[in-house]
Amino acid sequence: MKFFIDTANLNQIKEAHDLGILDGVTTNPSLMAKEGITGEAAITKHYETICNMVNGDISAEVVSVKFDDIIAEGKKLAAIHPNIVVKVPMIKDGVKAIKWFTDNGIATNCTLCFSAGQAILAAKAGAKYISPFIGRIDDTGWDGVQLIEQIVNIYAIQGFETQVLAASIRNSNHIVQCAEAGAHVVTSPLESILGLLKHPLTDIGLAKFLEDAKKMHP
Template identity: 60%
Template sequence: MKFFIDTANLDEIREAYDLGVLDGVTTNPSLMAKEGISGHDNVIAHYKAICDIVDDNVSAEVIATDYEGMLKEGRELAQIDDKIVVKVPMTKDGIKAIKTFTAEDIRTNCTLVFSAGQALLAAKAGASYVSPFIGRLDDIGFDGLELIGQICQIYDNYGYTTEVLAASVRHTMHLLQCAEIGADVATCPLKVITSLLNHPLTDKGLAQFLADHAKANG
């Protein structure tokens, strides 16, 4: 499974990269705003700064909601760096834009996916990634993990190369269950990734080893 970090914070991205397990970054306008990044030129520069940290897979989201606007923005984003994946919303115009981007060899991430039918359309249009939002589904009483399983099964049935990118991953169990189901990627906050490091028996065992070493060496 690939690990993406869902943030626009450069310090968090560096920390995740330095850990040695980071495969990419996902961002959106809300995350940019959270970091105080506004204005076209500043946003473009921030995406470039992210690309300079990581090895690949930086999802940069279009703001436009119409087909022509998405194409204009997406092409500009793709010019920033070869690592950019253009993030496009799951709409009729979004699907059309994904098809066009695919023909132009521009990678895409179809975002705001909440059903298997939407995921099927994205794959048929040639999306590189599809992003089902499992946490948001859980919030309204639906099983987000069940959706991940449905999409994985459909893609396996027909050999689609679109990767399932589990988004809105809220905690460690979400992450591990996505891995069990077969999601190709999980994107989540840094704290979810680093929480995988923790186990009380590890802490207890390390403390015992250190105590025994100290005792043996006076």
């Protein structure tokens, strides 16, 4: 399973990259705004910086909702760097745009997926990634990880090449559960990734090792 980090913060991207486990980055307009990145020129430069930091797919999201506008915006984003994957919302014009991008050699990530039916449409249109938002599904009282498992199973049965990218990760356990469900990719905040390192028995064991090491070298 590939690990992406869901942020536009360069320090967090660097920390995840330096850990040696980072395969890509996902961003969206909200994450860009959170970092104070506004305006087309600044956003383009920020994407260039991220692409030069991480040798992997970098999802850059369109803000348009009409077919022609999505195409125009997506073409600009794709031209920034070969690693850019155009992130397109799961709407009617979005699916049409994904098909156009696919036919014209531009990789896409279909975002805001909340059902298996939506995932089937994205795969039929040729999306490279489908992003089910499991945390938001959990918020409604349903099981987001179960949706990941369902989509993975459907894709395997039907032979779809679209990769299931589990998004809206809320905690470290979500990452483990998505791995068990067969997700091809998980994108999460740095905190959830680093949370995988933690276990009280590891802390206890390390403290004991260090204590014994001191006895060996008084």
